[in-house]
Structure formats: C-alpha cells, structure tokens
Amino acid sequence: MNELIRQDLAAKPDGILEQVADKHGVPMQVVLDCLPPEAAMRVPGNLYQEIWQDLTEWGVITLVVHTRDGVFECEGSIPDGTLGHGYFNIHGETPIGGHLRMERCRSIYFIDRPFFGKRSCSVQFVNEEGGVMFKIFVGRHEDRALRPEQVTRFEALRTRYQQTP
Secondary structure, X not given: OHHHHHHHHHHOOOOOHHHHXXXXXXXXXXXXXXXXXXXXXXXXXXHHHHHHHHHOOOOEEEEEEXXXXXXXXXXXXXXXXXXXXXXXEEOOOOOOOEEEOHHHEEEEEEEEEEEOXXXXXXXXXXXXXXXXXXXXXXOEOOOOOEOHHHHHHHHHHHHHHHOOO
C-alpha cells in the first residue's frame, strides 16, 4: 500500500494529500509518512505546547481545517493557549480561537512541499486515529509569495526538533 501511495505522490508531487488518503482509504498520517524525508518530519504530539508557543510569534498565518466536507481557512495570528477543563483553550485579539483536545494529538508534522506549483510550508497536528486535526501554514503576501520571516522561523523550528532525540 505504501508503495502505491509513494507512486501517486511522485506522479503528482504538488497535489492534494487528502485526495491521496481518500483514494487509498488510509488516514492522512499514512500519506504524510510516505512523503520524502525532506518534505515531512514528524515529532511527538506532546510537544504541542512548545511548538504552539513558537507559532504565537509568527504573525499572520493561515489555519486550515480540511475534512471530507470542506476546507475551512482562517487568517490571523496564533493566540496564546492555556490548559483548562480538559482543553487547550486559545483566545485573544484574533479570529483564531476555540478549545482543542490536544491530549489527542499523537504527532506533529513539519511539511515543506510544493502545492499547485508553489512552495508550501505547514505544521500539521495529527490525532490518535491518524487524521489531521488542523494545519498552520506559513503566511503569504498579496503576490502569493511566502512570508520570508515565517519561512525562516519554520525552518528554525523544524531544525530544532530534528536535533531532538
């Protein structure tokens, strides 16, 4: 199965990963694990608070929730989060807010790959079933170019966790 997924990814390296997962009837984590090492790096989900804290300093990003029923995108700054009542609660002066069950976060992926011909960098939070809870993408300027200061932060964060045993 994984070899077929890798063949699909090689045939369309900038395609929609959720479509590959649906085609093969597997959770997104299986597809993420089939990406080449330079395109995907996984860290344990229990690092979410450290990673989230770094993301609060990135400025305007795009948060994406992609389900079979649609894709929800929200631009804004990542607010601070606090633990309480069984949730990681995020709140602040931004359109991004809510209550997350982060104890269900099994893995976090740093994804750096083309998407429809343009470089795309994201941090994807994966749940216990291997589904993506949500994704945080490096923001883009009006001309669709990635924000270079956020690319630098993304690369630095990924490198920091590459060196973590």
